[in-house]
Amino acid sequence: MFEHDADEPVLVLTEEQCWSLLERTKHGRLATAVGGAVDIFPVNFGLLEKCIYLRTAPGEKLAALTVHDSVAFEADGILSDEAWSVVVHGNAHQLQTSAEIELARSSGVSPWIPTAKESWVKIEVKHISGRHFRLGEQPETY
Protein backbone atom coordinates (compact mmCIF):
# COMPACT_ATOMS: atom_id res chain seq x y z
CA MET A 1 0.00 0.00 0.00
CA PHE A 2 2.87 2.38 0.78
CA GLU A 3 5.42 2.46 -2.01
CA HIS A 4 8.32 4.71 -1.21
CA ASP A 5 10.69 5.98 -3.86
CA ALA A 6 14.03 4.24 -3.56
CA ASP A 7 15.89 5.19 -0.39
CA GLU A 8 13.20 7.68 0.61
CA PRO A 9 12.34 7.05 4.26
CA VAL A 10 9.27 9.31 4.17
CA LEU A 11 6.26 8.98 1.89
CA VAL A 12 3.70 11.79 1.76
CA LEU A 13 0.30 10.11 1.75
CA THR A 14 -2.62 10.92 -0.51
CA GLU A 15 -5.88 12.06 1.08
CA GLU A 16 -7.37 8.70 0.17
CA GLN A 17 -4.57 6.87 1.98
CA CYS A 18 -5.05 9.12 5.02
CA TRP A 19 -8.76 8.36 5.23
CA SER A 20 -8.11 4.69 4.75
CA LEU A 21 -5.72 4.68 7.72
CA LEU A 22 -8.16 6.62 9.92
CA GLU A 23 -10.92 4.15 9.05
CA ARG A 24 -8.82 1.35 10.52
CA THR A 25 -8.03 3.27 13.70
CA LYS A 26 -10.11 3.96 16.81
CA HIS A 27 -7.81 6.08 18.92
CA GLY A 28 -6.37 9.56 18.34
CA ARG A 29 -5.55 12.85 20.05
CA LEU A 30 -7.44 16.12 19.91
CA ALA A 31 -5.50 19.38 20.31
CA THR A 32 -7.29 22.59 21.23
CA ALA A 33 -6.19 26.16 21.93
CA VAL A 34 -8.17 28.44 24.20
CA GLY A 35 -6.79 31.92 24.78
CA GLY A 36 -3.37 30.73 23.68
CA ALA A 37 -3.43 27.80 26.11
CA VAL A 38 -2.86 24.70 24.09
CA ASP A 39 -4.17 21.37 25.35
CA ILE A 40 -4.23 17.79 24.12
CA PHE A 41 -6.66 14.96 24.86
CA PRO A 42 -6.58 11.27 24.03
CA VAL A 43 -9.86 10.32 22.35
CA ASN A 44 -11.59 7.40 20.73
CA PHE A 45 -13.27 8.35 17.51
CA GLY A 46 -15.55 7.22 14.73
CA LEU A 47 -15.76 8.31 11.09
CA LEU A 48 -18.82 9.06 9.01
CA GLU A 49 -18.91 10.84 5.66
CA LYS A 50 -15.40 12.25 6.21
CA CYS A 51 -16.28 13.75 9.59
CA ILE A 52 -14.75 12.65 12.88
CA TYR A 53 -17.04 11.93 15.83
CA LEU A 54 -16.07 11.81 19.51
CA ARG A 55 -18.24 10.82 22.45
CA THR A 56 -17.11 12.43 25.68
CA ALA A 57 -18.05 13.28 29.23
CA PRO A 58 -18.66 16.98 29.92
CA GLY A 59 -15.42 18.58 30.99
CA GLU A 60 -12.55 20.71 29.81
CA LYS A 61 -12.40 19.09 26.41
CA LEU A 62 -15.85 20.44 25.59
CA ALA A 63 -15.28 23.75 27.33
CA ALA A 64 -12.31 24.33 25.04
CA LEU A 65 -14.42 23.66 21.97
CA THR A 66 -17.11 26.07 23.09
CA VAL A 67 -14.62 28.91 23.19
CA HIS A 68 -12.53 28.09 20.15
CA ASP A 69 -13.68 25.62 17.53
CA SER A 70 -10.48 25.32 15.49
CA VAL A 71 -8.83 22.02 16.40
CA ALA A 72 -6.12 19.64 15.28
CA PHE A 73 -6.40 15.87 15.46
CA GLU A 74 -3.79 13.17 15.07
CA ALA A 75 -3.76 9.40 14.80
CA ASP A 76 -0.79 7.16 14.21
CA GLY A 77 0.37 3.60 14.04
CA ILE A 78 3.81 2.27 14.85
CA LEU A 79 5.17 -1.12 13.91
CA SER A 80 8.71 -2.47 14.19
CA ASP A 81 9.86 -1.29 10.77
CA GLU A 82 7.26 1.25 9.68
CA ALA A 83 5.08 3.98 11.10
CA TRP A 84 2.40 6.34 9.89
CA SER A 85 0.79 9.51 11.16
CA VAL A 86 -2.27 11.37 9.90
CA VAL A 87 -3.00 14.95 10.98
CA VAL A 88 -6.34 16.68 10.51
CA HIS A 89 -7.19 20.36 10.89
CA GLY A 90 -10.81 21.35 11.18
CA ASN A 91 -13.60 22.85 13.18
CA ALA A 92 -15.25 21.09 16.08
CA HIS A 93 -18.62 21.64 17.63
CA GLN A 94 -20.86 19.89 20.08
CA LEU A 95 -23.88 18.14 18.63
CA GLN A 96 -27.19 19.52 19.88
CA THR A 97 -30.09 17.82 18.17
CA SER A 98 -31.21 14.24 18.67
CA ALA A 99 -31.09 13.71 14.90
CA GLU A 100 -27.41 14.73 14.84
CA ILE A 101 -26.64 12.49 17.80
CA GLU A 102 -28.48 9.56 16.26
CA LEU A 103 -26.32 9.93 13.16
CA ALA A 104 -23.16 10.24 15.26
CA ARG A 105 -23.95 6.98 17.05
CA SER A 106 -23.65 5.14 13.76
CA SER A 107 -20.03 6.30 13.36
CA GLY A 108 -18.86 3.46 15.57
CA VAL A 109 -17.20 5.37 18.41
CA SER A 110 -16.20 3.02 21.19
CA PRO A 111 -15.11 4.97 24.29
CA TRP A 112 -12.49 3.56 26.60
CA ILE A 113 -14.41 3.41 29.83
CA PRO A 114 -17.83 2.10 30.85
CA THR A 115 -19.32 5.36 32.04
CA ALA A 116 -22.28 7.02 30.43
CA LYS A 117 -20.97 9.72 28.11
CA GLU A 118 -23.62 11.61 26.33
CA SER A 119 -21.86 14.61 24.86
CA TRP A 120 -20.97 14.31 21.21
CA VAL A 121 -18.43 16.31 19.23
CA LYS A 122 -18.18 16.44 15.44
CA ILE A 123 -15.00 17.57 13.68
CA GLU A 124 -15.55 18.90 10.18
CA VAL A 125 -12.29 18.23 8.39
CA LYS A 126 -10.80 21.15 6.46
CA HIS A 127 -7.42 19.60 5.76
CA ILE A 128 -5.98 16.13 6.08
CA SER A 129 -2.39 15.06 5.53
CA GLY A 130 -0.23 12.15 6.45
CA ARG A 131 3.14 10.56 6.18
CA HIS A 132 4.40 7.00 6.14
CA PHE A 133 7.84 6.26 7.51
CA ARG A 134 10.26 3.47 6.84
CA LEU A 135 11.98 3.23 10.19
CA GLY A 136 15.73 3.18 10.34
CA GLU A 137 18.71 4.28 12.31
CA GLN A 138 19.41 8.00 12.66
CA PRO A 139 22.84 8.78 11.26
CA GLU A 140 25.05 10.34 13.87
CA THR A 141 26.30 13.80 13.05
CA TYR A 142 28.97 14.39 15.63
Next chain:
Amino acid sequence: MFEHDADEPVLVLTEEQCWSLLERTKHGRLATAVGGAVDIFPVNFGLLEKCIYLRTAPGEKLAALTVHDSVAFEADGILSDEAWSVVVHGNAHQLQTSAEIELARSSGVSPWIPTAKESWVKIEVKHISGRHFRLGEQPETY
Protein backbone atom coordinates in the same frame (compact mmCIF):
# COMPACT_ATOMS: atom_id res chain seq x y z
CA MET B 1 1.27 -0.99 39.42
CA PHE B 2 -2.20 0.44 38.74
CA GLU B 3 -4.64 -0.41 41.49
CA HIS B 4 -8.08 0.94 40.80
CA ASP B 5 -10.71 1.30 43.50
CA ALA B 6 -13.40 -1.34 43.08
CA ASP B 7 -15.46 -0.78 39.94
CA GLU B 8 -13.64 2.43 39.11
CA PRO B 9 -12.64 2.33 35.44
CA VAL B 10 -10.38 5.38 35.70
CA LEU B 11 -7.39 5.79 37.99
CA VAL B 12 -5.79 9.22 38.31
CA LEU B 13 -2.05 8.64 38.25
CA THR B 14 0.53 10.14 40.58
CA GLU B 15 3.29 12.28 39.09
CA GLU B 16 5.71 9.46 39.83
CA GLN B 17 3.58 7.00 37.88
CA CYS B 18 3.34 9.47 34.98
CA TRP B 19 7.12 9.85 34.78
CA SER B 20 7.57 6.10 35.01
CA LEU B 21 5.26 5.60 32.02
CA LEU B 22 7.02 8.29 29.98
CA GLU B 23 10.37 6.69 30.73
CA ARG B 24 9.18 3.49 29.09
CA THR B 25 7.83 5.28 26.00
CA LYS B 26 9.57 6.73 22.96
CA HIS B 27 6.73 8.23 20.95
CA GLY B 28 4.33 11.07 21.73
CA ARG B 29 2.55 14.06 20.20
CA LEU B 30 3.41 17.73 20.56
CA ALA B 31 0.58 20.29 20.36
CA THR B 32 1.33 23.94 19.63
CA ALA B 33 -0.78 27.06 19.14
CA VAL B 34 0.42 29.98 17.05
CA GLY B 35 -1.93 32.92 16.65
CA GLY B 36 -4.84 30.71 17.67
CA ALA B 37 -3.94 28.08 15.05
CA VAL B 38 -3.54 24.81 16.88
CA ASP B 39 -1.34 22.10 15.43
CA ILE B 40 -0.19 18.66 16.43
CA PHE B 41 2.96 16.71 15.54
CA PRO B 42 3.99 13.12 16.14
CA VAL B 43 7.41 13.07 17.80
CA ASN B 44 9.95 10.70 19.25
CA PHE B 45 11.30 11.91 22.55
CA GLY B 46 13.82 11.34 25.28
CA LEU B 47 13.75 12.23 28.98
CA LEU B 48 16.45 13.73 31.11
CA GLU B 49 16.05 15.26 34.55
CA LYS B 50 12.30 15.59 34.06
CA CYS B 51 12.65 17.49 30.80
CA ILE B 52 11.47 16.18 27.44
CA TYR B 53 13.85 16.35 24.47
CA LEU B 54 12.95 16.16 20.78
CA ARG B 55 15.29 16.05 17.83
CA THR B 56 13.69 17.41 14.69
CA ALA B 57 14.29 18.72 11.19
CA PRO B 58 13.80 22.46 10.74
CA GLY B 59 10.21 23.16 9.73
CA GLU B 60 6.84 24.25 10.99
CA LYS B 61 7.24 22.46 14.32
CA LEU B 62 10.13 24.69 15.24
CA ALA B 63 8.58 27.79 13.69
CA ALA B 64 5.60 27.34 15.99
CA LEU B 65 7.85 27.11 19.03
CA THR B 66 9.69 30.27 18.09
CA VAL B 67 6.47 32.26 18.14
CA HIS B 68 4.75 30.69 21.12
CA ASP B 69 6.58 28.51 23.57
CA SER B 70 3.64 27.13 25.55
CA VAL B 71 3.02 23.56 24.43
CA ALA B 72 1.15 20.42 25.40
CA PHE B 73 2.53 16.93 24.97
CA GLU B 74 0.83 13.57 25.18
CA ALA B 75 1.93 9.94 25.21
CA ASP B 76 -0.24 6.89 25.65
CA GLY B 77 -0.28 3.14 25.60
CA ILE B 78 -3.19 0.91 24.67
CA LEU B 79 -3.48 -2.78 25.39
CA SER B 80 -6.46 -5.07 24.99
CA ASP B 81 -7.90 -4.51 28.45
CA GLU B 82 -6.14 -1.41 29.73
CA ALA B 83 -4.87 1.94 28.52
CA TRP B 84 -3.00 4.92 29.90
CA SER B 85 -2.42 8.48 28.83
CA VAL B 86 -0.03 11.09 30.22
CA VAL B 87 -0.41 14.78 29.37
CA VAL B 88 2.28 17.39 29.96
CA HIS B 89 2.00 21.17 29.82
CA GLY B 90 5.16 23.18 29.61
CA ASN B 91 7.37 25.56 27.74
CA ALA B 92 9.44 24.56 24.76
CA HIS B 93 12.48 26.15 23.26
CA GLN B 94 15.13 25.33 20.73
CA LEU B 95 18.54 24.45 22.10
CA GLN B 96 21.28 26.82 20.95
CA THR B 97 24.58 25.97 22.58
CA SER B 98 26.69 22.92 21.90
CA ALA B 99 26.74 22.16 25.63
CA GLU B 100 22.93 22.02 25.72
CA ILE B 101 22.84 19.84 22.62
CA GLU B 102 25.48 17.52 24.02
CA LEU B 103 23.33 17.03 27.11
CA ALA B 104 20.20 16.52 25.01
CA ARG B 105 21.91 13.75 23.03
CA SER B 106 22.18 11.69 26.20
CA SER B 107 18.39 11.71 26.62
CA GLY B 108 18.08 8.77 24.25
CA VAL B 109 15.92 10.28 21.52
CA SER B 110 15.63 7.90 18.60
CA PRO B 111 13.99 9.62 15.62
CA TRP B 112 11.89 7.63 13.17
CA ILE B 113 13.76 8.25 9.98
CA PRO B 114 17.40 8.09 8.91
CA THR B 115 17.86 11.71 7.93
CA ALA B 116 20.20 14.07 9.69
CA LYS B 117 18.18 16.13 12.13
CA GLU B 118 20.17 18.59 14.07
CA SER B 119 17.58 20.84 15.66
CA TRP B 120 16.84 20.08 19.29
CA VAL B 121 13.86 21.13 21.35
CA LYS B 122 13.60 20.96 25.13
CA ILE B 123 10.26 21.00 26.93
CA GLU B 124 10.42 22.21 30.51
CA VAL B 125 7.53 20.50 32.23
CA LYS B 126 5.26 22.72 34.29
CA HIS B 127 2.49 20.22 34.89
CA ILE B 128 2.15 16.49 34.34
CA SER B 129 -0.97 14.38 34.79
CA GLY B 130 -2.18 11.02 33.69
CA ARG B 131 -4.91 8.49 33.84
CA HIS B 132 -5.07 4.73 33.64
CA PHE B 133 -8.16 3.09 32.19
CA ARG B 134 -9.63 -0.32 32.67
CA LEU B 135 -11.22 -0.84 29.31
CA GLY B 136 -14.81 -1.99 29.10
CA GLU B 137 -18.00 -1.67 27.14
CA GLN B 138 -19.78 1.65 27.05
CA PRO B 139 -23.30 1.28 28.48
CA GLU B 140 -25.89 2.33 25.96
CA THR B 141 -28.10 5.20 27.05
CA TYR B 142 -30.88 5.10 24.53
